[in-house]
Amino acid sequence: MTIPLSQSADPKAKAALTRLNQLKQQLNLTPSTASKQTVNDMNTERQAAEFNIEALATFYGGGEKTYAMTKNAYDLIKNDPELVVQSPRNFLELDRAEFREFTMGQVYRLAQIAKNLGPEKREYANEIGRVLGIYSESFNMRFCVHRLLFRSVINMLSSEEQRKYWLPLVEEIRIIGCFAMTELGHSSALRELETTATFDIETDEFVIDSPTVTSSKFWIGMAGQSATHTVVIAQTIIGGKNKGLNWFVVQLRDPKTGELMPNVIAGDIGSKVGHQGLDNGWIQFRNARIPRTQLLAKWVRLDRDGTFHQAPNPSVMYATLIPERLNAVRDMSFLSTQALTIASRYGVVRRQGPKNQQIMDYQSHYVKLLPAISFMYMIQASFETLDAQFSILTGDGGINDEAVYLNHMGDLHAISACLKGLVGWYCSDILETCRRSCGGHAYSAYNAIGHIMNDWGVFTTGGGDNVVMLQQTTRILRQRLAQQLDKGIYPKLQFRSSMHYILQASDYLKKRSWTVDVDHLEDCLKDFSLVTEALYTILVKRLYSIQQAIKQGATENDLLLESVKAAELHCAAFLFEDNALRFGRAKPHALDASVVNIMHRLTGLWGLHVLHTYGDQGYKEGFLSPAQVTGIEKLYLKVCKDLRYQIVGLTDAWGYPDFVLKAPIGKYNGDIYEAYFDTILQAPNSTGIPAYHEKYIKPLTERISK
Amino acid sequence: MTIPLSQSADPKAKAALTRLNQLKQQLNLTPSTASKQTVNDMNTERQAAEFNIEALATFYGGGEKTYAMTKNAYDLIKNDPELVVQSPRNFLELDRAEFREFTMGQVYRLAQIAKNLGPEKREYANEIGRVLGIYSESFNMRFCVHRLLFRSVINMLSSEEQRKYWLPLVEEIRIIGCFAMTELGHSSALRELETTATFDIETDEFVIDSPTVTSSKFWIGMAGQSATHTVVIAQTIIGGKNKGLNWFVVQLRDPKTGELMPNVIAGDIGSKVGHQGLDNGWIQFRNARIPRTQLLAKWVRLDRDGTFHQAPNPSVMYATLIPERLNAVRDMSFLSTQALTIASRYGVVRRQGPKNQQIMDYQSHYVKLLPAISFMYMIQASFETLDAQFSILTGDGGINDEAVYLNHMGDLHAISACLKGLVGWYCSDILETCRRSCGGHAYSAYNAIGHIMNDWGVFTTGGGDNVVMLQQTTRILRQRLAQQLDKGIYPKLQFRSSMHYILQASDYLKKRSWTVDVDHLEDCLKDFSLVTEALYTILVKRLYSIQQAIKQGATENDLLLESVKAAELHCAAFLFEDNALRFGRAKPHALDASVVNIMHRLTGLWGLHVLHTYGDQGYKEGFLSPAQVTGIEKLYLKVCKDLRYQIVGLTDAWGYPDFVLKAPIGKYNGDIYEAYFDTILQAPNSTGIPAYHEKYIKPLTERISK
Secondary structure, eight states, X not given: XXXXXXXXXXXXXXXXXXXXXXXXXXXXXXXXXXXXXXXHHHHHHHHTOSSOHHHHHHHHTTSHHHHHHHXXXXXXXXXOTTTSOOTTSOGGGOOHHHHHHHHHHHHHHHHHHHHHHOGGGHHHHHHHHHHHHHHOHHHHHHHHIIIIIIHHHHHHHSOHHHHHHHHHHHHTTSSOEEEEOOBTTBSSOGGGOOOEEEEETTTTEEEEEOOSGGGSEEEETTTTTTOSEEEEEEEEEETTEEEEEEEEEEEOBOTTTOXXXXXXXXXXXXXXXXXXXXXXXXXXXXXXXXXXXXXXXXXXXXXXXXXXXXOXXXXXXXXXXXXXXXXXXXXXXXXXXXXXXXXXXXXXXXXXXXXXXXXXXXXXXXXXXXXXXXXXXXXXXXXXXXXXXXXXXXSTTSOOOHHHHHHHHHHHHHHHHHHHXXXXXXXXXXXXXXXXXXXXXXXXXXXXXXXXXXXHHHHHHTTSOHHHHHHHHHHHHHHHHHHHHHHOOOOOOSSOOTTGGGGGHHHHHHOOSOOOOGGGGGGGGTOHHHHHHHHHHHHHHHHHHHHHHHHTTXXXXXXXXXXXXXXXXXXXXXXXXXXXXXXXXXXOOSSOHHHHHHHHHHHHHHHHHHHHHTHHHHHHTTOSOHHHHHHHHHHHHHHHHHHGGGHHHHHHTTOOOHHHHOOGGGOTTSOOHHHHHHHHHTSTTOSSOOTTIIIIIHHHHTTTTO | OOOOOOOOOOXXXXXXXXXXXXXXXXXXXXXXXXXXXXHHHHHHHHHTOSSOHHHHHHHHTTSHHHHHHHHHHHHHHHTOTTTSOOTTSOGGGOOHHHHHHHHHHHHHHHHHHHHHHOGGGHHHHHHHHHHHHHHOHHHHHHHHIIIIIIHHHHHHHSOHHHHHHHXXXXXXXXXXXXXXXXXXXXXXXXXXXXXXXXXXXXXTEEEEEOOSSTTSEEEETTTTTTOSEEEEEEEEEETTEEEEEEEEEEEOBOTTTOOBOTTEEEEEOOOBSSOTTSOOEEEEEEEEEEEGGGBOOSSOEEOTTSOEEOOSOGGGGGTTHHHHHHHHHHHHHHHHHHHHHHHHHHHHHOBSSTTSOBGGGSHHHHHHHHHHHHHHHHHHHHHHHHHHHHHHHHSTTSOOOHHHHHHHHHHHHHHHHHHHHHHHHHHHHHHHHHHHHTGGGGGBGXXXXXXXXXXXXXXXXXXXXXXXHHHHHHHHHHHHHHHHHHHOOOOOOSSOOTTGGGGGHHHHHHOOSOOOOGGGGGGGGTOHHHHHHHHHHHHHHHHHHHHHHHHTTOOTGGGHHHHHHHHXXXXXXXXXXXXXXXXXXXXXXXXXXXXXXXXXXXXXXXXXXXXXXXXXHHHHTTOSOHHHHHHHHHHHHXXXXXXXXXXXXXXXXXXXXXXXXXXXGGOTTSOOHHHHHHHHHTSTTOSSOOTTIIIIIHHHHTTTTO
């Protein structure tokens, strides 16, 4: 099927192109030995892949059907000027106003396309939305605010009647919704939120109010310019008493005129480090009135006479956070894999001189990039496990026993929290590594990595601060450990969870030293259980020593950094074990053999990376000897070296087209220099005499012969 | 004396202010419990300082005279609209074109001021330039390109005659100079540069040419829009033979009209991650002709008949890199201390709720910030040592023995290279720590940290890649170690250098374990030599094992990461020992006792930080036991906790006025919320209906009741 393209891009583009071609006539664009070498280098690297790149891409892309759909979606958006910025304009040049407009235009265009495709092709329309989010993280955030945040609150906390009214409006984007949680003075500590919703029994309304400057809702995506509605979390005051936090739907703007509603004041929070395409805003409610029926009433209820019925179990409100966090991890992996692709490609075509080795050959280069690449594969593969677990929990009739349900929810909460924390932090390092590994050219805005890093900033603090996330995981781990050791109780479960190793806690605690002999460390690459044993022993000993310290009077705060590290290790070990179970050699496998083989090698590398990174913990416990620690490091470096020539194939398999990556130095075919220079020549106002010459330069320099 | 202010800021400002005041009438700006608490919190923190903050500030600021001059300079620039962006405009809102213009305006204004002050107040004029560089890193770079890079090449490589001609033009900014070294395809590997300067004996000229696309000069600060001249490094072809690299002066633009010179094509490289106030550019020379006399001829000479006289010792060309690197370290410390000040102040006034503890009280907070703060003090104090050493070397008649001179130069090269590397990397982590520790609000562009981080990016790769820098240090260390161990030779020196410990290398190698008993680790805080012993033992053993591995056939590349770590440790240990010598308790001291006391504590913390960070190197050698490693960590955490209440005083002493920091959450008096909200309300186009409402929102939302 064909989607009609909207009309062609702006007329200035033609003039710019003419100017560019004139300039290029004057320049010397003769290739050099260095620039001619790059395409050959890239081809050689690609041929060196010891696996079927397309098969790995299919696996990574979620199987044949999904992968084909993704490719179609990329093809569809590529030439659409309302979805993808067309040359010679550059996505990375959009200023704040242009960018906010462009992302809203993408939403609009996507809604058109989805309508044209019709309900039977909804899956494909969703995929188009997903790849647009990969192309632009600002679009992704904008779309997620409405589709994920606003929609889930309505979906999960509404009464049946409310759902029937609101959901069609949301799904067809007849209203644009945002999510008003955080305030100027309050973020994660929800109990302290100041916004109030006071029931006025006379008029049967809630009065929504921002009582102080710090109570202004703040950071609210789409509140700045575009949302017509919001869900608001507020202290619920009924009959003069605070009944706790509840969610309300409040209209912000007139859908036709865009004017703010009476007693609602909102504005854009202006410039952020990244996400300039999203109109984050602030909102003040000055006694804005909404009908009682806009209190979301799945778990609570307010009768006409002011009688309030509390929710049976407050934790029901939090289950929605798990898929949101997993979603955030997925978004983060899109950004990181893009940066890694750019850095890897540039690394193999860049040399310090035509006769020198490729930059990628330096140990400082490939040893930083390879574990990062393997990490991205570990996460992706483990999503299957977590998705499957979550589906069992949320599917109809999967689990009938409430205790079992809550235990599994606890486990999923724990693993999703630490995953968000570990990915948020480690990938932040990975992005910095990518930038550094590209040298100066990643400092050009046109090579995209800087843009990715600016968007990234939000992930280390937004959606739950990572310190808090990781601490929560360790708290749950410690509770389970205490139950197990003190009372021999392990929670009733239906399937194996990420905490299963706590069942063997007392065995791990008894281990004095790692059984693997220094001369046989390579066995770890064949028998993954040796690594698992080490990781879980170190982890259980750490958890136990935190526990003991607290029993001896240390505060939780004194052990905060230890706790954070323990949760990181829990997460890293889970990823290792999950992939070890999946890609152990012994088993027959549905996947292409070369895919299984490379995943096996990546798993082995990941295991060593974790052992190497958290080896100090093992050493402090006396579990690892100095010789073992040194041996692990050596083997780790060797495995990285062995995988050096797989880098291009591994990053190719993530399947990003050039227009998505945007970085000329990350071009698929390796022919980077002319493309990069071309991009530079297209920078607006990059030639000619600057406006400030007369004012500031000439008065100084005309005195050359004073 | 008074400097006449240039005319007042733009008229739009008034309109914006009116609009802002109208908006504020409608808003609820009532303080909350949380917002009222902040000023008290800040005062309490300030009073908790166990040292005289002003005395520490004076010490940090370089003594009474310099410190007073700095304060005057801040006062002078503060209200000058051509030097400092005046409210309601926001420095952090300048777009690329405005920012490039503003920084050039600063240069122009500074030149005016310097002229008004006259030659006898040149020191003060320089200080004004320095604080302007602290206010704006883009200005700093712009000014340094001319004053430091362009000027040093002319100054150090010109013949007497050339100096006489060019230097006055440079100093009085009658020409604006840039520094054309890097090319599109070449950065640090100078030998591979492609630009040629071919001598045409007929016309007595050099013909400067860019033979290929990759030879385009690239990243050249001020080449984009403003420089009239440049120094160019090029392959020198004389009589058909390549005589190697030399520097030439080439005119780029007409000083009056700003037009490019014939056969010179240059343009702006457009958008970068940071430094948007600097017009980095590209240059192509298409057989541009310059007189023979513009070959810089201090060390080389070309006669009229084409006879070329080579430089006696090529290394003379590189001595200029040492002060440049130290200068870069200084710039980096300005940026890092600003971010640390902001994060520290916000950390003490922010609470999760009015009854909760201050965010700063979390272990994850102060344990990250305090070592970073101590690091900044260690660097600053050690500058004195390095400056003094460099002065001896460059001062007239300081050292007559050429061998001694070259040995010291080698040592200074080694320490400046690793210092640039360590500061570049560690402070990059520090900035990320600062951003994370401020939670979401550091993601607002208006809290400055994002801007600092974007400017920062250049330091980890520019001016010599940090991996290369650190590797160079380790190479020199290894050479010295080999000489010492194999032949008992230690280079002839006139004063103690950063490598002095290599003299005792064989003693260090004999040490089997650290002598400090686990129960007496606190002794390290009194007797710093215990720490020095540990650090140097670990370091020498590492260097030795690298050496041995290479003897046994490992390549340098196989040991690259080890080498990098060794150089980091060398640098960190130098800083520790240098400060330990300075601030050991036993000695009488010219400084205020409370300053010595706090510097002593910071030195102790730094030593523990280094031991903790590089402890793994120690246990891999078996030199540190598991109990010692654990004990070091415990003590490290304790010392951080003991210093928790010194944080505000320590960051106050860096002396940044609020207008320099720019971040409302980092306000000196702690009254942050209204100031922050005010800033947000001033964001351009932050209220009202967006231009794209009609086009993209209305068509969707007017269907609310379809």
